[in-house]
Amino acid sequence: MAEVLVFVDHVDGAVRKPTLELLTLARRVGEPVAVAVGAGAGGTASVLGEHGAVRVLVSEAPEFGEFLVVPKVDALAAAVAVVSPVAVLVPSSAEGKEVAARLALRVGSGVVTDAVDVEVVDGGVVAVQSAFAASFTTRSRVSRGVPVVTVKPNSAPVEPSAAAGAVEALEVGFSELSRGVRVVSRAARESTGRPELTEAAIVVSGGRGVNGAENFAVIEALADSLGAAVGASRAAVDAGWYPHASQVGQTGKSVSPQLYIASGISGAIQHRAGMQTSKTIVAINKDAEAPIFDLVDYGVVGDLFQVVPQLTEEINTRKG
Incomplete structure (x- = not known):
């Protein structure tokens, strides 16, 4: 069966809800293969497997924490080369959209942002978008290469579906460009105890x-x-x-x-x-x-x- 890459959004191994929604959507068009990178990525496997990931490609290289965005693009490009997926699904956050756009350019493909669903039509993956306050529904197909699609949070339910969740090391070669912007400090945002705005129901x-x-x-x-x-x-x-x-x-x-x-x-x-x-x-x-x-x-x-x-x-x- 065709495989679909799902880019994992997690914090030190705690998988965020939009990724679990992506796994639900991915199962509609193929077998989900999750790509988890950064500190704690290996700890995501059990949750991802419980929600349908047949494989979890993991890299915990320090570059993901030390530099911005581009190392994640390097990882996804490496995963595309290994898996040859029918589509790549990415959470539709600000960073997710940048990663998706850079990946599409890297692999010579097209990108569709803010989708609310994905489906297979005539053997190809089609992204569904909602426009003008849901007055219109559009369906878009990438005409060349592997479709890279960002999906809005709350577009699909979280539906557990047990799968192997087999962990595999992902070999990532980092380009010089990936080291162009270094993170020099981080400060934790004060928690309100409320849900994240873009993920809240x-x-x-x-x-x-x-x-x-x-x-x-x-x-x-x-x-x-x-x-x-x-x-x-x-x-x-x-x-x-x-x-x-x-x-x-x-x-x-x-x-x-x-x-x-x-x-x-x-x-x-x-x-x-x-x-x-x-x-x-x-x-x-x-x-x-x-x-x-x-x-x-x-x-x-x-x-x-x-x-x-x-x-x-x-x-x-x-x-x-």
């Missing part, structure tokens, strides 16, 4: 209508009641009300959760570009003419400082 975002950093506590309370991540519009971030790392939009992060709740966000196109593929969208805004209401599945016209606390209270009551 539920996102609650606040915008200009929140009217101050101190008022984001209302948004955080709703998010915590739902086990959600907190996002913010560019207006809120530029005003200094919330960290830039939480910005959703064209110049921020793209999210595609099962549920997106926008509070006090007008719905400018720059924000919509980052969340319009969310499965269900709810907006709370006191302006009935706000553009966000053209996009939503459910809209509440009202003051967020009245609506959101009531919603939070009701959720907590039902949980109790």
Whole structure:
């Protein structure tokens, strides 16, 4: 059976959820072969095997921690040469897209970004994308070489499927270019205890209508009641009300959760570009003419400082 490479996103051996989703998708078009690199990569094998990886190609060379991006491209290019896959699937993060683009150029192929599914049509792998707030579905095929596809988080369920997960050492030759940018220091980001924004199944975002950093506590309370991540519009971030790392939009992060709740966000196109593929969208805004209401599945016209606390209270009551 044809094999599909899946690039593993992990932290010291702890596999992140988008990779497990990729393994679910990969099984639809072939046998998944995982590529895990960096410190702790060998520790990913059991989890990857439980979720369908027939093989796990591992390299723990120090270059992956010392240098940026290019060593990972070197590893994937080596894996392509070893496996001859029908496709390469990569998580659709900022780094993932750069790795995918560099890999496609390296192997003389094409890249499709932000896919939500993959399928086999007439013997070839086709990437499915959702556009214009899921109003349209596009299907794209790479016309030359091995398709390199980045897939948005939350595009597929995590479905365990036991496979061998046999560990194999991956021999990687690092180019001089891979040593072009060295990591000189790292600082751990302070944990909020909430899910990662781009991976969360539920996102609650606040915008200009929140009217101050101190008022984001209302948004955080709703998010915590739902086990959600907190996002913010560019207006809120530029005003200094919330960290830039939480910005959703064209110049921020793209999210595609099962549920997106926008509070006090007008719905400018720059924000919509980052969340319009969310499965269900709810907006709370006191302006009935706000553009966000053209996009939503459910809209509440009202003051967020009245609506959101009531919603939070009701959720907590039902949980109790």
